[in-house]
Amino acid sequence: MKTESEIRQTLREWIVRTSGKIRAEELDDDTPIIERRIISSLQLTDLILMLERLSDSPIDIEMLKPGVFRDINTIYRNFFEPARA
Amino acid sequence: MNTFEASVEKLCSASIKDYINPYSYLEWPEKIDTEQWSTTPELISLYGTPFYDGLSTAEQQRLSFYEAINFFSLNIHGEKSLIEGLAQRLYRKGNDLVSPYIHHFLDEENKHMIYFGGFCVRYAGKVYPDRKMVFTREYEPGEDDFMFFGKVLIFEEIVDVYNKRMAKDERLAPIVRQINFLHHRDESRHLAFGRLLVKNMYERYSDVWSMDTRERISEYLKNYLQATWKEYYNPAAYKDAGLKDAFDVQEQALQMQATRKHRAEVSAGCIRFLMENGILLEQPQL
Secondary structure, eight states: OOOHHHHHHHHHHHHHHHHOSSOGGGOOTTOOTTTTTSSOHHHHHHHHHHHHHHHTSOOOGGGOOTTTTSSHHHHHHHHTHHHHO | OOHHHHHHHHHHHHHHHTOOOHHHHOOOOSOOOSSSBSSOGGGSTTTTSHHHHTSOHHHHHHHHHHHHHHHHHHHHHHHHHHHHHHHHHTTOTTOTTTHHHHHHHHHHHHHHHHHHHHHHHHHHSOOOOOOOOOOOOOOOTTHHHHHHHHHHHHHHHHHHHHHHHHHHOTTBOHHHHHHHHHHHHHHHHHHHHHHHHHHHHHHHHTTTSOHHHHHHHHHHHHHHHHHHHHTTSOHHHHHHTTOSSHHHHHHHHHHSHHHHHHHHHHHHHHHHHHHHTTSSSSOOOO
16 A cells, blocks of 8 residues: 555645646645535545545445545545554 | 426326336346356447457456446446435426326336346345435526436436347347346336426526526536446456456546547437537537
8 A cells, every 4th residue: 555645645636637626736635625616526436436446445435424525634534544553 | 288298198108008017027047157248248348448358258258247237236326316316306396297207207216226236136246336426505496406307317318328239139148138128118218208308497497597507507417427437437347357457447448449439429319419408518528
């Protein structure tokens, strides 16, 4: 598995590339990507696929709590930290 | 009685005439041999790419089985949200004319899930999970309903192209052909209803919507069409079929000329309808 900083960097690059609504220098790890509509509900499908790839484990969206895609910090905490614990 | 009412009544009569018991209609074989065709080879997501050409016939057939599981899983998830949305609209104010048909629609969609779920659980022991999520937001009057039926139309029009071809394909396992046939038989009515309703709603609301709203709807449906297609390229199915680097295969296959051409061909009828009625304001890039 990639290191924490590699994962965060991959997420930042993916969000900037996919969204087209934000520049890399404007995106922080606590920028709310859903609330600010930087990522749409349809793009979330691709994000889930990308997270499955990075974490090498399937994601069951029915088990997800609200707000798990809020920002990069929250995504990292929910999808990568448990695997490292 | 106007044309719209007459058409809805006609569809209700056809549904009553075609009513079947989903538990006794199909004869399920005990096992499915994964070394036979379960998806029409030309409809397999990787068909025409080096990933597909590099497989032996037995491997291609194994892939065709997991593609069928993916196709049926997509249908289950699509129909689950369809049933949810239809039930919410049943007897809603302003839906008096369509409510009688919504009853048939709900009944038939439930039966489809019995077929699809029956196949996936019996022969693969699973349904591939859904990855679609919907955010709530503020809508203009009529926009929410219109988007719902617009999405249903796109989803079902693509599925029906697959159903029609697979129902006739004698290379496929008989149970797969039968499921595709039964789905197509009901879907042909749902598609007629969908086109009628989407056109009727757009004519009713588009004059009161601002240009911004019409552009937003067009953009959303265009993105929905692209997102729907991506789900046909499922890394989990590739992995189950024994393909290596399933995520890379998915990413690369989506960019290849052969798969772009396939998506354009299958979606052509649906896109033409949406463009001719002014709903899609530009041709989607698939």
